[in-house]
Amino acid sequence: MARDVQITFDCADPAGLAAFWAEALGYRLQDPPAGFESWEQALEAMGVPPGSRNDASAVVDPAGSGPRLFFQRVPEPKRAKNRVHLDVRAAPGLDGEARMAALEAAAELLVSHGATRLRRHEPAPPLSAGHIVMADPEGNEFCLD
Numbered sequence: 001m002a003r004d005v006q007i008t009f010d011c012a013d014p015a016g017l018a019a020f021w022a023e024a025l026g027y028r029l030q031d032p033p034a035g036f037e038s039w040e041q042a043l044e045a046m047g048v049p050p051g052s053r054n055d056a057s058a059v060v061d062p063a064g065s066g067p068r069l070f071f072q073r074v075p076e077p078k079r080a081k082n083r084v085h086l087d088v089r090a091a092p093g094l095d096g097e098a099r100m101a102a103l104e105a106a107a108e109l110l111v112s113h114g115a116t117r118l119r120r121h122e123p124a125p126p127l128s129a130g131h132i133v134m135a136d137p138e139g140n141e142f143c144l145d
Contacts, residue, residue, distance in 0.1 A: 005067045007086070010078075011138050014071035016114075018057035020137050021069050023113050024088060027059040030068070078139045087131075087145040095129055103132045103144045110134060110144075 011017045022028055029039075036042035043053045055073045060066075090106035091099045100123070107117050114137035123130035132144040 006070055007067050008070045008072060009138075009140065010074040011071050011140075012073065012077065013054065013138070014057040014073050015054050017136065017138055018059050018069070018071045020114055021071075022059040024110055024115070024136075024142075025059070025066070025069075026062070027066070027069065028062050030058040030060050082141045085140070086142040088142060090144045096123065099123070100130050103130070106144050107132050107134060 009017060009021075018029060032039045032042040036045065040053070057071045059069045061068075088106070091102035094102055100120075107115075111117055116135040116139075118133040118135055118141065120132050121128065121130055129145075133141060134144060135141050
């Protein structure tokens with residue numbers, strides 16, 4: 001039986017990182033619980049103290065097909081390279097210069113939203129179509145593929 005997957009990020013600023021990944025993936029902030037017009041209203045009603053209201057956030061695929069991304073505040077900073085990372089499919093169906101141009105455009109957009117460009121890997125057929133390694137605003141590596 002296949003299972004749904006949620007991807008969880010440990011981070012310092014859940015709301016900020018959720019906003020970045022929503023932009024990067026075309027996702028949206030998860031709606032507040034039924035009966036509430038905003039998360040602020042829901043958290044107030046739940047008695048969550050103001051200092052704890054950025055302890056978690058989540059974004060979802062508006063089409064409902066992609067995994068939910070959950071962001072939770074942790075006290076320690078990121079210290080080492082990720083052992084698992086996301087590949088953001090920014091150039092599906094493209095190859096060669098058209099592919100790399102699409103990846104460059106995606107990299108430029110994400111840098112404007114706080115990402116850092118780390119390195120570019122040129123196409124090396126037949127096994128590699130080329131990709132760009134990036135880091136999100138908290139240093140988590142991902143690839144534009």
